[in-house]
C-alpha cells in the first residue's frame with residue numbers, strides 16, 4: 001500500500017511542486033500522466049525515497065519513508081520498492097542472471113537462484129540468463145529492467161516511462177506484464193508516463 005499526503009518539493013526557490021495525494025491499495029494500480037516537465041519523475045523519485053520532500057509524507061505500508069535515515073531508507077528501498085527505470089541499468093560485465101543475483105545480495109534478502117530463474121521465465125527471457133547487457137535487444141533490456149525491479153518481490157513497483165521507447169505491440173505487452181506481475185506479488189503499481197497509448201489500460205489515472 002502506498003499513501004502520500006501534501007507532498008511539496010522544490011529543486012530551487014523558483015520552481016516549487018505541490019503533488020496531489022494518492023492512495024493505492026495492495027494489487028492496486030495508478031497511472032500518472034502529464035506533459036514533459038510537469039514533475040512526473042520528481043514525483044516518482046519522492047515515492048521511491050530518492051528525493052526528500054520539503055514537506056508531506058510518503059507511507060509505504062506502515063512506514064513513513066520520509067522519516068527514515070539514509071541508511072534505513074536504502075535498506076527499506078531494497079526490500080520493499082522496485083523501480084523500473086526508463087533505461088535498463090545493469091552491469092554490462094555481468095550476465096543477466098548475475099545482475100539479478102547481485103541485486104538480491106545488495107538488498108540483504110539473500111541470493112535465491114530459483115526466484116531469479118522463475119522471474120526470467122515469467123518474463124520470457126530465461127534463455128538470456130547467461131547473456132550480457134550489450135547482447136540484448138531493446139525489448140529484452142526492458143524486460144530485464146522489469147525483472148530487476150521485481151526480483152525481491154517488492155510491495156510497491158514504480159515505473160518511470162516504461163513504454164516510451166517501445167512500439168505499440170510491445171507497449172501494450174509491457175504494461176500488461178507490469179500489472180500481471182504486480183497482481184502476482186500483491187504489489188501496488190505506479191506508472192508515470194506521457195504516453196497516451198496506455199491511458200486506456202488503467203482504470204485509475206491522474207494528470208499532473
Ligand SMILES: Nc1ncnc2c1ncn2[C@@H]1O[C@H](COP(=O)(O)OP(=O)(O)OP(=O)(O)O)[C@@H](O)[C@H]1O
Nearest residue numbers: 011012015034035036037038039040041042043194
Ligand atoms: N536535478 C534537478 N535539478 C534542478 N531542476 C531539476 C532537476 N531535475 C528536474 N528538474 C526540473 O524540474 C522540472 C520537472 O522535471 P521532471 O523530470 O520531474 O519532469 P517530467 O514531468 O518527468 O518530465 P519528462 O516527461 O520530460 O521526463 C523540470 O523543469 C526540470 O528541469
